[in-house]
Amino acid sequence: MKRIQTIETRNLKASKKTGGCGECQTSCQSACKTSCGVANQQCEKYLEKNK
């Protein structure tokens, strides 16, 4: 596409089928402790696969 570039991202709809294992880190347990979100958490399955 000439005027639109799409950045590679995880397909959230597809993750409805593959996600939900719960092995990922708890949001607040890393560095913030006061203003957490979930965006900067990593998928444990993905980490395992790409070790």
Next chain:
Amino acid sequence: MLHQYKLNGYNIVLDVFSGSIHTVDDLAYDVIALYKKKSKEEIISEMLNKYKNDKTVTENEISDVISDIIELENSGKLFTEDEYKDLAFDFKNNNTVIKALCLHVAHTCNLNCEYCFASQGKYQGERVLMSFEVGKKAIDFLVENSGSRKNLEVDFFGGEPLMNWEVVKQIVAYARSIEKEKNKNFRFTLTTNGVLIDDDVIDFANKEMYNVVLSLDGRKEVHDHLRKNINGKGSYDIIVPKFQEFVKRRGNKGYYIRGTFTHNNTHFTKDIFHMADLGFTELSMEPVVCSPDDPYALTYNDLPVLFEQYELLAKEMIDRQKKGKPITFYHYMIDLTGGPCIYKRISGCGSGTEYMAVTPWGELFPCHQFVGDPKYSLGNIFDGVNNKEIQNEFKLCNVYAREECKDCWAKLYCSGGCAANAYHATGSVTGVYKYGCELFKKRIECAIMMHVAQADIK
């Protein structure tokens, strides 16, 4: 739902429910904004008029952009519908395992930081240390309630956890001793002010701790202004050399230098760059959590400066990366391909359900920020969770529980935000801490822009 914004020369379009991110030129940016509001003919007419001085913008060009938009819509990358609502309530309600504990091993501190939400480590109570017996029982409680989850997290927190260091070491040793038999993998974190760091702490933590969080607010004058010892003397000179040694010997293991910024240092990038000048690369800087009446509380008038600071930080980070001297900022760490699945994104932070805080005497709270508030006592590690009413409140606490989040583009990045911040700002864990939202949204915009810029560099 879409979110369109311009930052650092990039036009960015975020498709909220698929997670897709597009970078587009000005014409496509405008056409996307009009696509659902106007007919094809109206869009073409409007664009030809707007771009009359741009010879590359022809009727055919505009039609091509519209075709591209249709293609992206058909492939589920633009204008995707929300189909997660029921999932959010079902998932969290059915998910009853605990996978993380914040162990308050010391309700006491050797610093007297003015802004401390834990009231100098005491959490509105007495100074008290956790015994090994309580710590051991907490580990057993976690294992027993973790179901089939393999990865379990334990954060040694306080107060100042190094004031009870021998017990920390004993708890770690105990957890390691049962890890294999119970088929678990413990990940320990230590959050410390650094005053008591010595060779033993460094060696042990670098062997056992998955992550260490080291509190430093940045420049000496900023740090010393609020992070003082009991005699009122700033702690910068004591802790900085210790942190440098700690990190130097840590190798590739995770750490964060974590600061807090307040109304006193709204130009907080100066503090982040100071951390970098000290040789640290893994950095985190958090807005202060306090009463609006405190003199250092952030105000709405501070927001424009804070936004500018976040943008400046993102641009500087891109620049440092280009120069081969990258730094990491916790809130800009978004893994677009390996990030959280939709379940994680809609179910909230996990406080009170999969994550709990344990006091030195074994009482359970939904998270460290609720400790000391009797209304939020969940039970204890000996008898388990008995305050089901409060736990249910947290079970239903997700991004869809908040009316204010309904039309927010950032909801799948924050998952409704921090329950404690919401409670302190509104009196309800399902409320919204709007000030925090403003900062959060700005950070996500910057983080995504950095990814776009990185793709551009490549």
